[in-house]
Amino acid sequence: MSRRDRPFALRALAGVPGARAAGRRVRGLQAAVRLATDPEQARAYGGEGGKPTWRRVADNVLWAARYGNPNPLYYAYGMDEKTGTSYARYHLAEKVAREVNRQIEEDGAGHATAVLRDKYFFSLIAQTLGHPSPRTLALMGPLGVDLLNPRRPLSYEGLVSQSLPLDGFAKPIGGAQGAGAFALRIEGGQAWVDGEPAGPADVGGRVDGRYLLQERVEQHPALAALHPASLNTVRLVTVLRDGHAEPVVACLRVGARGALVDNWAAGGLIVGLDIETGALFGKGIRKPPAVGGGAVFDRHPDTGVQFDGYALPYVPAALDLARRFHRDMGGPRSIGWDLAFTPTGPCIIEGNSHWNLSLHLAIDPGFLEPFVRASGIDAHLGRTLG
Amino acid sequence: MIRSLVRAAQRVPLIGPVFRTPPSVRRAVRLATDPALSQTYYPDEPRKGRWRVVGENAWWALRHGQENKFYFAYGLDRKAARLSDVLPWRHFKRLRNSGNETPGVPGNYNYVCLLRDKFVFGQIAQSLGYPAPRTLAFLDADGVEWIDPRGRAPLPSLADVEIDGFCKPFAGIEGAGAFAFRSGGGALWIDGSEATEEDLRDRLHGRSLIQERLEQHPDLSRLHPSSINTLRLVTALEGAEARPLSAVLRMGTGGRVRDNWEARGLAVAVDLATGRLRGDGMYKYGLWGGTATHHPDTGVLLDGYPLPMIDEAVRVACRFHEDLRYIHTIGWDIAFTPGGPCLVEGNDNWGLPLVAALDPGFKDRFLALYEWPGGLSRRPSRPAASLAQASKTGLDLPPR
Numbered sequence: 001m002s003r004r005d006r007p008f009a010l011r012a013l014a015g016v017p018g019a020r021a022a023g024r025r026v027r028g029l030q031a032a033v034r035l036a037t038d039p040e041q042a043r044a045y046g047g048e049g050g051k052p053t054w055r056r057v058a059d060n061v062l063w064a065a066r067y068g069n070p071n072p073l074y075y076a077y078g079m080d081e082k083t084g085t086s087y088a089r090y091h092l093a094e095k096v097a098r099e100v101n102r103q104i105e106e107d108g109a110g111h112a113t114a115v116l117r118d119k120y121f122f123s124l125i126a127q128t129l130g131h132p133s134p135r136t137l138a139l140m141g142p143l144g145v146d147l148l149n150p151r152r153p154l155s156y157e158g159l160v161s162q163s164l165p166l167d168g169f170a171k172p173i174g175g176a177q178g179a180g181a182f183a184l185r186i187e188g189g190q191a192w193v194d195g196e197p198a199g200p201a202d203v204g205g206r207v208d209g210r211y212l213l214q215e216r217v218e219q220h221p222a223l224a225a226l227h228p229a230s231l232n233t234v235r236l237v238t239v240l241r242d243g244h245a246e247p248v249v250a251c252l253r254v255g256a257r258g259a260l261v262d263n264w265a266a267g268g269l270i271v272g273l274d275i276e277t278g279a280l281f282g283k284g285i286r287k288p289p290a291v292g293g294g295a296v297f298d299r300h301p302d303t304g305v306q307f308d309g310y311a312l313p314y315v316p317a318a319l320d321l322a323r324r325f326h327r328d329m330g331g332p333r334s335i336g337w338d339l340a341f342t343p344t345g346p347c348i349i350e351g352n353s354h355w356n357l358s359l360h361l362a363i364d365p366g367f368l369e370p371f372v373r374a375s376g377i378d379a380h381l382g383r384t385l386g
Numbered sequence: 387m388i389r390s391l392v393r394a395a396q397r398v399p400l401i402g403p404v405f406r407t408p409p410s411v412r413r414a415v416r417l418a419t420d421p422a423l424s425q426t427y428y429p430d431e432p433r434k435g436r437w438r439v440v441g442e443n444a445w446w447a448l449r450h451g452q453e454n455k456f457y458f459a460y461g462l463d464r465k466a467a468r469l470s471d472v473l474p475w476r477h478f479k480r481l482r483n484s485g486n487e488t489p490g491v492p493g494n495y496n497y498v499c500l501l502r503d504k505f506v507f508g509q510i511a512q513s514l515g516y517p518a519p520r521t522l523a524f525l526d527a528d529g530v531e532w533i534d535p536r537g538r539a540p541l542p543s544l545a546d547v548e549i550d551g552f553c554k555p556f557a558g559i560e561g562a563g564a565f566a567f568r569s570g571g572g573a574l575w576i577d578g579s580e581a582t583e584e585d586l587r588d589r590l591h592g593r594s595l596i597q598e599r600l601e602q603h604p605d606l607s608r609l610h611p612s613s614i615n616t617l618r619l620v621t622a623l624e625g626a627e628a629r630p631l632s633a634v635l636r637m638g639t640g641g642r643v644r645d646n647w648e649a650r651g652l653a654v655a656v657d658l659a660t661g662r663l664r665g666d667g668m669y670k671y672g673l674w675g676g677t678a679t680h681h682p683d684t685g686v687l688l689d690g691y692p693l694p695m696i697d698e699a700v701r702v703a704c705r706f707h708e709d710l711r712y713i714h715t716i717g718w719d720i721a722f723t724p725g726g727p728c729l730v731e732g733n734d735n736w737g738l739p740l741v742a743a744l745d746p747g748f749k750d751r752f753l754a755l756y757e758w759p760g761g762l763s764r765r766p767s768r769p770a771a772s773l774a775q776a777s778k779t780g781l782d783l784p785p786r
Contacts, residue, residue: 243528
């Protein structure tokens with residue numbers, strides 16, 4: 001209902017101080033009740049041995065009352081199960097996330113953050129330190145590109161018609177969660193964007209800021225077997241303490257439905273990775289708002305590969321690579337690394353200072369204790385974890 | 387009698403502070419009256435009277451909350467000079483930081499760490515193909531970590547490796563914590579003197595890096611051979627293009643290895659149009675303050691002395707600045723080797739006094755970089771040629 005179509009009484013009420021905020025609250029509570037009573041969502045994540053409906057309603061109403069909007073990850077976190085993530089655990093995770101962010105600020109105003117967030121400078125640092133990472137081919141702007149090695153500026157017409165074949169992945173320099181990224185291939189005067197033929201104007205039309213074109217990473221067959229269209233990466237969190245970096249928790253992100261990106265927010269699945277054995281554990285989880293809705297899978301929905309026990313290659317080498325890179329960076333105190341696996345070994349795609357806690361919380365809420373202990377933030381949380 | 391009354395009033399709660407002289411004013415008066423600290427840098431020009439100098443310093447301290455240590459270096463004791471000829475430090479700092487530390491991209495972060503972390507700076511310069519000193523290794527009290535090839539070794543093993551370099555902390559400023567380092571044949575040398583492993587540990591505060599020693603161009607060595615004499619070049623972004631704002635050459639004195647002004651170095655203005663030094667050299671304020679027409683150790687006449695490859699130095703610094711587009715102004719430290727200029731450091735937190743004391747037109751050029759919607763007495767809104775405007779040009783990648 002548009003604003004003009006609302007009854008006069010409602011429009012008049014909107015002028016009362018606090019009425020709009022109260023309206024938002026009421027809508028949040030309504031959405032929470034809908035979420036709690038939606039049988040589709042409850043079934044999507046299992047729903048066996050779950051809390052009764054009245055408890056789910058109570059949980060979500062309390063959440064909406066506290067935060068003002070419903071919790072879309074209620075089922076993904078397993079908060080609907082009697083043995084799943086409890087509210088107390090979620091609030092602890094929230095405190096941990098706040099503490100991680102506070103430490104980043106304390107360490108120097110997001111200073112080291114710029115090196116991690118700017119994909120261009122990150123790739124430069126990785127290359128000079130000799131850490132395997134995708135080679136940067138060009139910087140892109142709305143009107144043209146700057147080819148690197150050797151540097152030469154080109155218009156998009158010039159880029160498409162130039163003789164050197166290019167096969168890479170373009171992404172915003174400061175982007176996150178795969179937003180704006182696209183695959184670009186140029187060969188024999190023809191360009192393909194995300195696999196579709198495209199002209200110079202189409203390529204330029206996809207670039208709405210500063211972009212980076214990196215060479216395509218050839219994926220290890222074991223990762224390609226899960227979902228060949230996307231580059232499936234491991235999110236590994238390392239913690240730096242007393243000059244030593246140690247891995248704490250990891251998960252694998254796998255693309256789905258033929259998507260080119262593996263991000264959870266873009267419809268990909270997440271699966272737990274045991275960093276001791278190098279094998280996946282548990283089920284693949286899809287985020288609720290994604291295409292197809294939230295769901296859990298024993299096997300990849302497209303390729304049928306069973307997740308639990310699936311062994312990934314080069315996991316010890318990947319852990320060592322992340323350890324060394326974090327130590328070289330000297331900060332921030334925790335980094336979430338995105339690691340790809342090529343036929344010859346691991347490859348660092350990017351590092352994230354503000355890494356997403358919810359991925360790991362959805363897979364295994366038990367990761368909090370080792371993380372808090374390893375990072376030494378238990379003292380700041382005002383409690384000691386068992 | 388009056389003094390006793392004032393002292394009594396100072397002790398009265400609530401109104402006492404009104405009768406107390408602010409510490410900055412006391413320091414300003416001491417600066418203006420101490421014969422050692424109040425030497426003029428311009429002995430040939432008519433000077434203001436003593437009471438006027440004291441009054442101006444006290445007024446400056448009251449108005450800006452801190453004394454003007456560079457009052458004499460700025461030449462404000464000359465009759466023709468006015469206090470408004472120079473920017474107060476706080477005012478300058480606010481302007482400089484508004485352009486350099488404001489996030490240029492969505493998110494709460496900025497890009498100054500690319501300059502402040504000397505290791506990151508060196509690696510980025512190297513990977514972009516700009517000349518910068520090569521980093522050989524990281525160093526801390528536990529050991530040494532070699533960069534190429536990668537490997538970690540205990541600290542004592544350093545003595546067996548032939549190194550001639552410079553050791554500095556990751557994030558030091560004004561040369562603090564830096565020292566010349568040499569090793570080989572089982573021995574270590576710090577600042578030219580033989581040292582033990584313990585001496586080296588004592589000099590390391592946190593993580594440091596060892597960079598290769600630069601071979602200096604003979605024209606710079608002629609001025610003072612034992613220090614690497616560097617050009618401080620300030621560049622500013624105007625749109626997507628960087629331009630030089632001011633340049634000063636710093637040189638060591640007394641056989642010291644550092645050229646910093648703080649380490650009794652001598653600074654001379656550089657005329658970027660001719661590539662020559664301009665005017666007399668100047669020491670920092672203090673007991674060794676004053677000017678020099680010739681270098682005190684080598685006797686080289688400073689005014690008109692030609693610097694090598696100055697155009698190349700400006701071109702390289704501006705190109706690098708264009709790659710660091712979210713930092714509005716940068717103070718570069720540039721060394722000159724026989725092969726060309728070498729970017730030793732870039733500083734987002736570059737200092738005002740060095741350039742303001744030697745470059746009379748600096749204030750106007752600096753203020754022109756910012757927009758002043760409410761007049762000069764109000765805060766500027768942003769750098770005049772803002773980054774937003776730069777990105778609207780579409781291809782905000784300057785032609786090479």
